Amino acid sequence: MIIGVPKEIKDREHRVALTPQVVKDLIKLSFSVLIEDGAGAGSYLDNHEYEMAGATLVDPSYLFTQSDVILSVNAPSEEALRTMKPKAALICFFYPVTEPNTLQVISDCGLSIFAMNAVPRISRAQKMDALSSQSNLAGYKTVMLAANAFGKIFPMLMTAAGTIKPTKVVILGAGVAGLQALATAKRLGAIVEVSDIRPETKEQVESLGGYFIELKGDDSMKTEGGYVTDISEEFLRKQKELTANHIKSADIVITTALIPGKKAPLLISAEMVQSMRPGSVIVDMAVEQGGNCELSELNLTVVKHGVTIIGESNLPSLLASDASQLYAKNISSLLLHLADKDQFHFDLEDAITSDSLLVHEGKIRK
Numbered sequence: 001m002i003i004g005v006p007k008e009i010k011d012r013e014h015r016v017a018l019t020p021q022v023v024k025d026l027i028k029l030s031f032s033v034l035i036e037d038g039a040g041a042g043s044y045l046d047n048h049e050y051e052m053a054g055a056t057l058v059d060p061s062y063l064f065t066q067s068d069v070i071l072s073v074n075a076p077s078e079e080a081l082r083t084m085k086p087k088a089a090l091i092c093f094f095y096p097v098t099e100p101n102t103l104q105v106i107s108d109c110g111l112s113i114f115a116m117n118a119v120p121r122i123s124r125a126q127k128m129d130a131l132s133s134q135s136n137l138a139g140y141k142t143v144m145l146a147a148n149a150f151g152k153i154f155p156m157l158m159t160a161a162g163t164i165k166p167t168k169v170v171i172l173g174a175g176v177a178g179l180q181a182l183a184t185a186k187r188l189g190a191i192v193e194v195s196d197i198r199p200e201t202k203e204q205v206e207s208l209g210g211y212f213i214e215l216k217g218d219d220s221m222k223t224e225g226g227y228v229t230d231i232s233e234e235f236l237r238k239q240k241e242l243t244a245n246h247i248k249s250a251d252i253v254i255t256t257a258l259i260p261g262k263k264a265p266l267l268i269s270a271e272m273v274q275s276m277r278p279g280s281v282i283v284d285m286a287v288e289q290g291g292n293c294e295l296s297e298l299n300l301t302v303v304k305h306g307v308t309i310i311g312e313s314n315l316p317s318l319l320a321s322d323a324s325q326l327y328a329k330n331i332s333s334l335l336l337h338l339a340d341k342d343q344f345h346f347d348l349e350d351a352i353t354s355d356s357l358l359v360h361e362g363k364i365r366k
Helices: 020-028 047-053 060-066 100-108 123-128 130-149 176-187 199-207 233-248 270-275 316-338 351-356
Strands: 002-005 032-036 056-058 069-074 089-093 112-115 157-159 162-164 168-172 191-195 211-213 222-224 227-230 252-255 281-284 301-304 307-310 357-360
Touching (some): 020 032, 032 060, 056 060, 069 316, 100 357, 130 176, 130 252, 130 281, 130 316, 168 233, 176 199, 211 233, 316 351, 351 357
Parallel strands (some): 002 032, 191 211, 252 281
Antiparallel strands (some): 112 357, 301 307
């Protein structure tokens, strides 16, 4: 089987799907690996390292026409997909709801696609869970961005000149990113409060030294794969009321709330931003899906009502070296679960295969 790894074309994307070490591991298993010239440059991986690992450097036109499977972070261009051989496969992050045209091209060309973001969150798939590995890094980087934009230090500091109070950080959402943000902010000395509509996260928050902002759930709440997928407007209203006072007194607010396949819930209104102290910072991790903050702007850092609002859409890419290292292990683990050196084994009775396979040889499954 020939694996192809193209250079990412998405704006602000610096990651690469395979690192030289993982290439070496795959070649030991009798796979062949083609790497587009310069594919690893954004992650500080040069061509020579890939060649030493046993990969062959090629131009993109050769890579797409010759590969049996393309491994990438994001979906390649529609033009490139049209040059792939029928029944070839693609493994990457892919969201059919937001990329319907690309989905149709994949179907029309008779290709198969496995979505990294659709890998089920079950114990035997943990090493394939790219959402968690990338969110972990994003949670860390979010605090670094906030600290850089905030005009004060995080810890309490007692000096002869006076005492500096610790920074108060409020995090909305206690998923992987939120918990890593909590842990990072605590290491820097901040007081951290965390809100999440899932009551089971309270213990996790408190185990990391955070204060849990508790709101009892209602019957409208539904969760799937660790995400809340359905919630009533009434519950969202109550949540906003509860968190409003915490946000008003916060120095830094980090929002992480996402609903798969839907617009991100609005958690911070313009009025809530206006209530915050000048010099405060908001980092909106959901900005690419519409944002949790009403005033955040995609891929921009803006100051509104004296509050700095950071809307970086691709946080893992800001840590491209580590992000690529983890992602390469995730995607290679999924590949080795799905295929051997000769072919894919489309075992639709297997949860990992069935959940991640969005299109099978041109037939759209979900």
